[in-house]
Amino acid sequence: MAMNEIEILKATPHLAREHWWGWEIPVYLFLGGLAAGIMILTSVRVLRDPEGERSETFRLLSWLAPLVLSIGMFALWLDLERRWDVPRFYLAFRPKAPMSWGAWILLAVYPLVALFALGELRGRWRDRLAPRLRAVADWADAPAIKRRLAWGNAAVGTLLGIYTGVLLSAMSARPLWSSAVLGPLFLTSGGSTAAALMLLFRVDERERRGLSKLDLGLICMEVALLGLFFLNLMTGSDTSQRAGGLLLGGPYTASFFGLVVFGGLAVPLFGEAREMRGHNGSRWFLPLLILIGGLALRWILVAAGQASSWNAL
Amino acid sequence: MNDRRSESLQDPRREGAPLWNPYVAGVALGLVLLASFVVMGQGLGASGGIARILVTLLAPLMPEAIASNANFRNLLAEGNPLLHFLVFLGLGVLLGGYVGAMTGGRIRIQLERGPRMGRRGRIAYALIGGLVMGFAARLALGCTSGQALSGGATLAAGSWVFMMCVFAGGYAVAWFVRRQWI
Numbered sequence: 001m002a003m004n005e006i007e008i009l010k011a012t013p014h015l016a017r018e019h020w021w022g023w024e025i026p027v028y029l030f031l032g033g034l035a036a037g038i039m040i041l042t043s044v045r046v047l048r049d050p051e052g053e054r055s056e057t058f059r060l061l062s063w064l065a066p067l068v069l070s071i072g073m074f075a076l077w078l079d080l081e082r083r084w085d086v087p088r089f090y091l092a093f094r095p096k097a098p099m100s101w102g103a104w105i106l107l108a109v110y111p112l113v114a115l116f117a118l119g120e121l122r123g124r125w126r127d128r129l130a131p132r133l134r135a136v137a138d139w140a141d142a143p144a145i146k147r148r149l150a151w152g153n154a155a156v157g158t159l160l161g162i163y164t165g166v167l168l169s170a171m172s173a174r175p176l177w178s179s180a181v182l183g184p185l186f187l188t189s190g191g192s193t194a195a196a197l198m199l200l201f202r203v204d205e206r207e208r209r210g211l212s213k214l215d216l217g218l219i220c221m222e223v224a225l226l227g228l229f230f231l232n233l234m235t236g237s238d239t240s241q242r243a244g245g246l247l248l249g250g251p252y253t254a255s256f257f258g259l260v261v262f263g264g265l266a267v268p269l270f271g272e273a274r275e276m277r278g279h280n281g282s283r284w285f286l287p288l289l290i291l292i293g294g295l296a297l298r299w300i301l302v303a304a305g306q307a308s309s310w311n312a313l
Numbered sequence: 314m315n316d317r318r319s320e321s322l323q324d325p326r327r328e329g330a331p332l333w334n335p336y337v338a339g340v341a342l343g344l345v346l347l348a349s350f351v352v353m354g355q356g357l358g359a360s361g362g363i364a365r366i367l368v369t370l371l372a373p374l375m376p377e378a379i380a381s382n383a384n385f386r387n388l389l390a391e392g393n394p395l396l397h398f399l400v401f402l403g404l405g406v407l408l409g410g411y412v413g414a415m416t417g418g419r420i421r422i423q424l425e426r427g428p429r430m431g432r433r434g435r436i437a438y439a440l441i442g443g444l445v446m447g448f449a450a451r452l453a454l455g456c457t458s459g460q461a462l463s464g465g466a467t468l469a470a471g472s473w474v475f476m477m478c479v480f481a482g483g484y485a486v487a488w489f490v491r492r493q494w495i
Contacts, residue, residue, distance in 0.1 A: 249352065249353075249354075251396070253352070253353065253398075254353065254396075254397070254398040254400075254401040254402070255396060255401055257401075258401030258402075258404050258405055259401070259404070262405060262408060263404065263405075263408055267408050267411065267412055270412060270415070271412075271415055274415060279415070279418070282420060285411070289408075
């Protein structure tokens, strides 16, 4: 299948230059990663400290995941050529097709995240629910069930986060994306953008410190994975090196290093490390930079990937 | 002494960490310029990035006016004018300034001005200076950073003459606008 794709693109160089994907796919990848990160972070908090007190804001943040994912899926749907054929995805499961995996993962996210988030509603929020939903929320809030839901939520969130990267790396016709690092890279980036988004809300001071610390670790991991991604490209074949060159000296260098490496990783890393040591900084500026960097990472990789091909550039 | 006066008398250098030594900053800027040539194959510039942002904003609003200007028309002909090194360089300058303020413990919105200068006066002077500078930079197809820094680094004679003229002009005019700072 993959070889066919390469053969077709080699035989039709004009097709290899085509940019099929516009803004919709990067936006979907960003929001999908963001939702995955929120699912993982809210679940891990429950698993680490089941009896711990969580602020009302933190509990409500569980609802951000389905909201963000729905906006992302709308963008994905806009990109489809035959939009009304979507139900056909769910008439089969093809284990070798990333698209099929993605369709089913996206379907599994909603019931799980909804049950988990319902269980997180307490006090006045739960009182407002219809009686049947309140009964479901009571059931989902029972310790044993909550733990299972959190595990499921974290697992599906991880799959979703990795899948956003695998979706690109499955396209072997594009040498820039032909890297196993993309899955973990997008998962880590999803986690760090999720922590940044959560920091924009009024969580309590202890939660704020926890999220900042986690964000710091995730950004460090992201830097290491980006390093591996480039190492992999620049020590690969001539084609891989040409594809990597698009970001290292080529037309996408300034935008990638300006928005992703410097703005989205280096400055937030430096700023959050200083905040850890007790220096005051802006409460919204660094998280905003991380979010912009996360979106730019996907946007630029999608654009540059489509500019890379197995033909001489 | 009224509040506004006492606030304006505060010397920013007395708050947070001391400012950078200008000579060290100059050497660092030279190294940034060197890195820019090595990585991007071109030098630094400021007004080019601003012109590109301006063209992007104005093209949908006044297409005829933009199309009638050869300089702006060329910027649009290249494709998306924003996808250029100079635009991201400008973004990096802002972020670098933020990092500098972070290390100096000076993160807050403030207007840098001398003790005798009101806010409005300072903004008016800055706007007038910026307009003259921006107009002249587009007239000459480049700004001080492009001509003096990038051109000077390549040892272009014209760039060095320009740089000397900049200093001479700066010293000559400084006396007339000294009230801004002293």
